[in-house]
Amino acid sequence: MPSAVIESLESIIVDLPTIRPHKLAMHTMQNQTLVIIRLRCSDGIEGIGESTTIGGLAYGNESPESIKQNIDSHLAPALIGLEAGNINAAMQKLDKIAKGNTFAKSGIESALLDAQGKRLGLPVSELLGGRVRDSLEVAWTLASGDTARDIAEAEHMLEIRRHRIFKLKIGANPLEQDLKHVVAIKKALGDHASVRVDVNQYWDESQAIRGCQVLGENGIDLIEQPISRINRGGQIRLNQRSPAPIMADESIESVEDAFSLAADGAASVFALKIAKNGGPRAVLRTAQIAEAAGIALYGGTMLEGAVGTLASAHAFVTLNRLTWHTELFGPLLLTEEIVTEAPVYRDFQLHVPRTPGLGLTLDEERLARFRRH
Numbered sequence: 416m417p418s419a420v421i422e423s424l425e426s427i428i429v430d431l432p433t434i435r436p437h438k439l440a441m442h443t444m445q446n447q448t449l450v451i452i453r454l455r456c457s458d459g460i461e462g463i464g465e466s467t468t469i470g471g472l473a474y475g476n477e478s479p480e481s482i483k484q485n486i487d488s489h490l491a492p493a494l495i496g497l498e499a500g501n502i503n504a505a506m507q508k509l510d511k512i513a514k515g516n517t518f519a520k521s522g523i524e525s526a527l528l529d530a531q532g533k534r535l536g537l538p539v540s541e542l543l544g545g546r547v548r549d550s551l552e553v554a555w556t557l558a559s560g561d562t563a564r565d566i567a568e569a570e571h572m573l574e575i576r577r578h579r580i581f582k583l584k585i586g587a588n589p590l591e592q593d594l595k596h597v598v599a600i601k602k603a604l605g606d607h608a609s610v611r612v613d614v615n616q617y618w619d620e621s622q623a624i625r626g627c628q629v630l631g632e633n634g635i636d637l638i639e640q641p642i643s644r645i646n647r648g649g650q651i652r653l654n655q656r657s658p659a660p661i662m663a664d665e666s667i668e669s670v671e672d673a674f675s676l677a678a679d680g681a682a683s684v685f686a687l688k689i690a691k692n693g694g695p696r697a698v699l700r701t702a703q704i705a706e707a708a709g710i711a712l713y714g715g716t717m718l719e720g721a722v723g724t725l726a727s728a729h730a731f732v733t734l735n736r737l738t739w740h741t742e743l744f745g746p747l748l749l750t751e752e753i754v755t756e757a758p759v760y761r762d763f764q765l766h767v768p769r770t771p772g773l774g775l776t777l778d779e780e781r782l783a784r785f786r787r788h
């Protein structure tokens with residue numbers, strides 16, 4: 416039987432409304448823009464993937480529009496006619512013709528895995544070597560910007576058993592105001608919840624020295640990316656003196672970044688993001704570097720919808736240890752879905768389907784309604 420080849424690869428920009436404005440240090444999200452990848456193969460099998468980023472160009476080097484343009488003009492044409500089931504060969508070709516572009520590559524690698532899983536009747540987690548758990552604990556981001564409102568939201572999440580890990584986005588306000596906000600929320604929630612912060616690189620080292628000290632002394636469990644990814648010396652010094660563990664997020668833009676951070680001792684926790692490494696298989700290479708270096712792991716998100724979230728989840732359920740759990744809550748931030756069955760969140764966990772591929776089907780009617788024309 417001749418093996419299936421890749422016939423076409425389409426990228427679709429989708430604009431979806433969010434439940435509330437989502438305040439990050441660099442950007443306030445009013446909606447989320449997804450880039451959905453559809454890969455069609457000669458055996459009639461279709462794979463889906465997602466290449467989503469946050470806030471246009473506010474977060475990183477790739478925007479939804481640049482992701483789509485680069486896929487349409489460069490990446491998709493390079494894949495046509497290649498064997499659909501040979502993911503190594505396809506991704507090596509993309510790495511050869513395109514530097515970086517990890518968001519675009521992640522969506523494509525996800526779509527190749529989804530198609531191959533459907534072809535073989537296996538979930539993507541099994542293509543990645545096999546899952547060691549069926550569900551993942553999921554943190555929630557409190558990002559209203561208002562202390563009382565954030566506390567009320569956290570208490571509601573605890574009561575309905577959806578989240579007991581809360582991440583606060585800080586850095587945009589004066590340091591003392593941010594610290595007061597975080598400490599008040601931790602005091603209100605007490606031992607019922609883990610409270611963490613993400614500074615998104617907004618502090619300089621002098622602010623971070625005080626910020627990390629105060630947060631660590633007040634029971635904050637984890638401090639994500641306090642200073643710029645460019646300031647490697649500062650990251651190393653903070654990692655040595657902060658009473659709370661430091662997690663690298665923006666500092667990792669590739670598997671090679673992960674190696675160099677580990678070699679320098681610049682963080683004790685890594686945020687794993689498929690979009691920043693180039694796909695579910697690529698992110699596991701970063702996880703292996705971390706494991707070898709004794710660095711703890713956290714399953715991160717670019718606030719993807721259902722497709723990107725489950726592509727991440729299928730990789731994360733294969734990991735030996737996920738000490739800091741995950742933040743795969745992207746679908747919960749959206750008020751509309753473009754898949755027929757939304758991912759299942761129950762008892763603080765995201766439950767990862769055991770059906771072939773990613774375990775999702777696009778809802779054509781809804782996709783047509785929300786796609787950008």
Ligand SMILES: [Mg+2]
Nearest residue numbers: 613639640664
């Ligand atoms: Mg982050």
